[in-house]
Amino acid sequence: MATxxxxxxxxxxxxxxxxxKRPVHALDQVSLEVGDREFVALLGPSGCGKSTLLxxxxxxxxxxxxxxxxxxxxxxxxxxxxxxxxxxxxxxxWKTVLGNVLYGLENIGVPREEARExxxxxxxxxxxxGFEDAYxxxxxxxxxxxxxxxxxxxxDPDILLMDEPFGALDAQTRGLMQxxxxxxxxxxxxxxxxxxxxxxxxVYLAERVVMMTARPGRIMESVDxxxxxAGPGVMDRPEFVEKASYIWNxxxxxxxxxxxxxxx
Amino acid sequence: xxxxxxAPRVALPDPGAVALSALFWKVAPAIPIVGLFALxxxxxxxxxxNPYLMPEVPAVFRRVALELVNGEFLLxxxxxxxxxxxxxxxxxxxxxxxxxxMARIRIVHWFFDPILSVGxxxxxxxxxxxxxxxxxxxxxSKITLIAFASFFAIAVNTxxxxxxxxxxxxxxxxxxxxxxxxxxxxxxxPAALPQILTGFQIALPLAMIVTIVTEMLMGGVGLGGAxxxxxxxxxxxxxxxxxxxIGFTGFVVIFTMRWLRRRxxxxxxxxxx
Ligand SMILES: Nc1ncnc2c1ncn2[C@@H]1O[C@H](COP(=O)(O)OP(=O)(O)OP(=O)(O)O)[C@@H](O)[C@H]1O
Ligand SMILES: [Mg+2]
Numbered sequence: 001m002a003t004x005x006x007x008x009x010x011x012x013x014x015x016x017x018x019x020x021k022r023p024v025h026a027l028d029q030v031s032l033e034v035g036d037r038e039f040v041a042l043l044g045p046s047g048c049g050k051s052t053l054l055x056x057x058x059x060x061x062x063x064x065x066x067x068x069x070x071x072x073x074x075x076x077x078x079x080x081x082x083x084x085x086x087x088x089x090x091x092x093x094w095k096t097v098l099g100n101v102l103y104g105l106e107n108i109g110v111p112r113e114e115a116r117e118x119x120x121x122x123x124x125x126x127x128x129x130g131f132e133d134a135y136x137x138x139x140x141x142x143x144x145x146x147x148x149x150x151x152x153x154x155x156d157p158d159i160l161l162m163d164e165p166f167g168a169l170d171a172q173t174r175g176l177m178q179x180x181x182x183x184x185x186x187x188x189x190x191x192x193x194x195x196x197x198x199x200x201x202x203v204y205l206a207e208r209v210v211m212m213t214a215r216p217g218r219i220m221e222s223v224d225x226x227x228x229x230a231g232p233g234v235m236d237r238p239e240f241v242e243k244a245s246y247i248w249n250x251x252x253x254x255x256x257x258x259x260x261x262x263x264x
Numbered sequence: 265x266x267x268x269x270x271a272p273r274v275a276l277p278d279p280g281a282v283a284l285s286a287l288f289w290k291v292a293p294a295i296p297i298v299g300l301f302a303l304x305x306x307x308x309x310x311x312x313x314n315p316y317l318m319p320e321v322p323a324v325f326r327r328v329a330l331e332l333v334n335g336e337f338l339l340x341x342x343x344x345x346x347x348x349x350x351x352x353x354x355x356x357x358x359x360x361x362x363x364x365x366m367a368r369i370r371i372v373h374w375f376f377d378p379i380l381s382v383g384x385x386x387x388x389x390x391x392x393x394x395x396x397x398x399x400x401x402x403x404x405s406k407i408t409l410i411a412f413a414s415f416f417a418i419a420v421n422t423x424x425x426x427x428x429x430x431x432x433x434x435x436x437x438x439x440x441x442x443x444x445x446x447x448x449x450x451x452x453x454p455a456a457l458p459q460i461l462t463g464f465q466i467a468l469p470l471a472m473i474v475t476i477v478t479e480m481l482m483g484g485v486g487l488g489g490a491x492x493x494x495x496x497x498x499x500x501x502x503x504x505x506x507x508x509x510i511g512f513t514g515f516v517v518i519f520t521m522r523w524l525r526r527r528x529x530x531x532x533x534x535x536x537x
Contacts, residue, residue: 080441104440
């Protein structure tokens with residue numbers, strides 16, 4: 001195994017076996033490496049197994065074939081070294097925003113006062129100041145998503161597994177959160193695996209975009225998306241537009257395949 | 265109401281009318297109950313029935329008031345509530361523990377699932393003679409039966425509630441570094457709580473019913489026992505006053521439970537309604 005990879009997925013397949021129904025072949029022989037401190041975006045048509053792959057790396061489901069290593073160690077279960085932002089937020093509805101953010105900090109043994117401060121810092125960062133005492137059912141979808149991001153960032157994991165973390169946000173907030181994430185990544189140099197449906201977001205944020213095929217998900221192609229220039233201005237540069245449209249066309253083919261498979 | 269001509273005016277309802285309508289809906293649930301008493305009074309005052317079989321409402325309420333003042337009601341209601349709540353709490357502790365274990369541990373599920381399926385619909389009062397045989401004719405056998413009768417509804421709902429916990433919640437707790445024990449207390453229990461409380465709300469009236477029935481069958485202090493005594497002494501006003509007292513006590517118990525549910529589930533979707 002190549003050293004230096006933060007995440008090393010090797011020949012991983014996955015089937016869902018819902019009781020009394022046909023098994024679903026979600027992942028097929030997926031191999032993927034994410035380097036230490038690398039920012040990788042995962043793109044693929046809906047239902048291709050992106051969340052499944054994230055859950056397997058997160059250690060939430062048993063690995064049926066192949067292997068996954070995180071920092072060289074075989075994944076056998078979840079751990080606070082891998083912070084996960086779930087597609088559907090998975091906030092604790094019986095805890096306030098502050099309570100949700102404090103939860104992980106308590107678990108990893110951060111002293112009370114410091115935990116409060118850190119929680120507040122991340123709540124401010126995701127622009128939820130003033131909503132500390134709100135329960136999730138009192139928040140909009142985008143606010144829930146930001147609360148979930150704050151909860152995960154607060155425990156400062158080495159690896160961030162983010163499942164469409166900005167999916168519920170409006171364009172403006174999304175832009176702010178993207179910059180926030182980039183600055184965290186640049187300051188602390190975390191390893192990020194970032195699922196998104198937004199090609200421009202993937203190309204802009206990530207150093208490398210990995211595309212997956214329609215279900216059963218396989219790795220289709222990996223594209224280097226580093227540019228000389230930093231900042232949102234890069235999105236108007238011709239090389240950016242070209243990369244984005246190339247990726248967009250590749251993904252479109254797969255999306256059409258998905259729809260066609262569903263229709264037949 | 266004044267407004268500058270340009271702004272479109274929203275027709276605000278008269279605040280007096282709003283307050284009056286709010287007041288009406290506050291007392292509205294009591295109206296059918298009062299109506300029933302009125303009907304009862306009209307029938308008994310009409311002379312169509314023997315007053316022994318159907319005493320007049322004021323006489324019954326005078327008795328209720330008397331027993332309220334002389335402490336009789338508190339004594340009986342206290343005894344009844346003590347048995348009902350003791351049985352209910354024993355059942356709740358056992359049923360929640362077993363229910364959660366069933367949902368999480370396969371062999372526990374294998375063992376208890378058939379027992380619940382058979383036991384849930386069974387009329388539990390049928391076990392009274394058995395418990396009397398085992399535990400004697402006093403509170404021990406009554407409370408055992410009450411616990412037994414309350415157990416099934418709570419267990420069944422706890423299993424369903426625990427199995428229905430969104431797995432992503434458990435996963436997020438795990439990835440936030442929570443131990444399995446902490447997850448049980450801080451994720452599984454609160455997530456299953458709405459349905460566990462539903463089990464409580466089904467079991468509590470059952471506990472009350474079984475308490476009254478055992479008291480009627482076995483006598484002694486208590487609302488059911490007092491009614492049976494009144495009936496033996498041909499005290500029809502006492503019998504009817506017993507009905508009113510049982511109705512009132514049951515109402516208080518169920519109302520308290522509903523209040524508790526609202527308090528505990530203030531975070532829940534349903535609390536917003
Ligand atoms: N618990 C489950 N039981 C059965 N099938 C499942 C389950 N979870 C996911 N699947 C199936 O596995 C496939 C992959 O699901 P997954 O959620 O990983 O897709 P995805 O790429 O994240 O999609 P999206 O972009 O829409 O979120 C889908 O076809 C889905 O129907
Ligand atoms: Mg997904």
